[in-house]
Amino acid sequence: MVDRLSRLLAVTEKSALALRRFLIVVLLLPGLQFANAAEGMAQPVGDPVVEARVNKLAEELRCLTCMGQSIADSQSSFSNDMKREIRSMIVAGKNDKEIMDFMVQRYGDFVLYRPPVKNTTWLLWGGPFLLLILSLVFLAMKLRKRGGQVAAELTAGEHQQAIELLGKREADRP
Amino acid sequence: MRRFLFPLAIFIVLVGFLAAGLRLNPREVPSPLIGKQVPNFRLAQLHAGDKFISAEDMRGKVWLLNVWASWCVSCRQEHPVLIDLNQQKKIAIVGLNYKDDRAAAMAWLTQHGGDPYLVSAVDADGRVGIDFGVYGVPETFLIDKNGVIRYKHIGPVTAEALKTKILPLAEELARG
Numbered sequence: 001m002v003d004r005l006s007r008l009l010a011v012t013e014k015s016a017l018a019l020r021r022f023l024i025v026v027l028l029l030p031g032l033q034f035a036n037a038a039e040g041m042a043q044p045v046g047d048p049v050v051e052a053r054v055n056k057l058a059e060e061l062r063c064l065t066c067m068g069q070s071i072a073d074s075q076s077s078f079s080n081d082m083k084r085e086i087r088s089m090i091v092a093g094k095n096d097k098e099i100m101d102f103m104v105q106r107y108g109d110f111v112l113y114r115p116p117v118k119n120t121t122w123l124l125w126g127g128p129f130l131l132l133i134l135s136l137v138f139l140a141m142k143l144r145k146r147g148g149q150v151a152a153e154l155t156a157g158e159h160q161q162a163i164e165l166l167g168k169r170e171a172d173r174p
Numbered sequence: 175m176r177r178f179l180f181p182l183a184i185f186i187v188l189v190g191f192l193a194a195g196l197r198l199n200p201r202e203v204p205s206p207l208i209g210k211q212v213p214n215f216r217l218a219q220l221h222a223g224d225k226f227i228s229a230e231d232m233r234g235k236v237w238l239l240n241v242w243a244s245w246c247v248s249c250r251q252e253h254p255v256l257i258d259l260n261q262q263k264k265i266a267i268v269g270l271n272y273k274d275d276r277a278a279a280m281a282w283l284t285q286h287g288g289d290p291y292l293v294s295a296v297d298a299d300g301r302v303g304i305d306f307g308v309y310g311v312p313e314t315f316l317i318d319k320n321g322v323i324r325y326k327h328i329g330p331v332t333a334e335a336l337k338t339k340i341l342p343l344a345e346e347l348a349r350g
Contacts, residue, residue: 064203064309064310065309065310067200077273078309081300081303081304082304085301085304104206105206106206106207106304106305106306106307107203107206107307107309108203108204108205108206108307109206110203110204
């Protein structure tokens with residue numbers, strides 16, 4: 001693959017230039033698509049304050065039809081319905097908590113990107129800390145064990161021998 | 175030898191978690207509506223736009239609410255199953271025609287072997303669908319005599335799901 005690419009690059013100046021143009025287009029394409037998506041997301045309704053709140057809430061909600069995206073990120077019809085629903089509730093004067101409760105009542109905790117701390121989710125929230133504590137305990141035990149093994153003192157003769165050996169090795173080096 | 179046992183044990187536990195995770199379908203989100211009162215709705219009927227249907231109309235019966243649409247591909251898969259179920263006269267099926275066009279919906283029913291629904295409610299903007307926590311079509315709810323949602327089936331209803339889950343539960347609810 002790399003071999004072929006480099007050969008391609010080496011052919012002529014002209015084709016190298018063409019390849020560069022091609023690469024530029026390929027690299028820019030995702031950026032363009034993203035720009036389009038962002039444009040579609042805007043859906044100007046008027047009040048920027050309302051839109052900001054819609055977006056803030058949409059960031060916290062999971063799009064259930066598209067795996068791993070928030071409602072704010074997604075353009076699926078499900079997400080658009082949700083955004084419309086959030087917008088109409090804001091206009092009706094509901095506060096953020098009321099809106100989130102409305103969603104949880106219908107779609108369950110799974111719709112929240114930040115799951116609530118409950119009996120069923122303590123392992124989810126506490127797990128990383130539990131793991132940290134366990135590994136600290138493990139580390140402490142290991143270190144203590146190693147600390148107990150005191151290196152034996154060298155006798156004067158052994159010391160002399162060591163210096164000779166080390167010195168010899170130094171001398172061996174080119 | 176023993177120093178390998180500990181990592182091996184961790185590895186086995188990890189594989190266990192991953193294997194369990196693979197078996198779960200991420201699209202099947204448990205509904206928080208199970209055991210709750212059916213959201214009340216009042217919608218125009220598909221075949222008679224001047225008449226209405228509401229959840230209240232079904233009180234006293236065990237019934238199925240099936241969310242469908244003419245644009246829904248997997249609905250074609252479950253449609254023969256629903257027609258068959260309707261012919262058995264075991265349970266009433268109410269359709270929720272979700273975010274669809276009335277003419278397209280009626281044409282779809284004739285094209286795909288008939289209308290298995292006692293009546294279909296028109297939820298053109300999907301507003302009632304949100305109350306039911308609908309996020310994918312088809313979805314089917316089993317509702318008891320008191321209007322409490324007892325079971326939710328996500329995806330096309332299969333003959334097997336009817337036989338093993340939905341109908342046994344429906345019979346139990348009809349007796350009780």
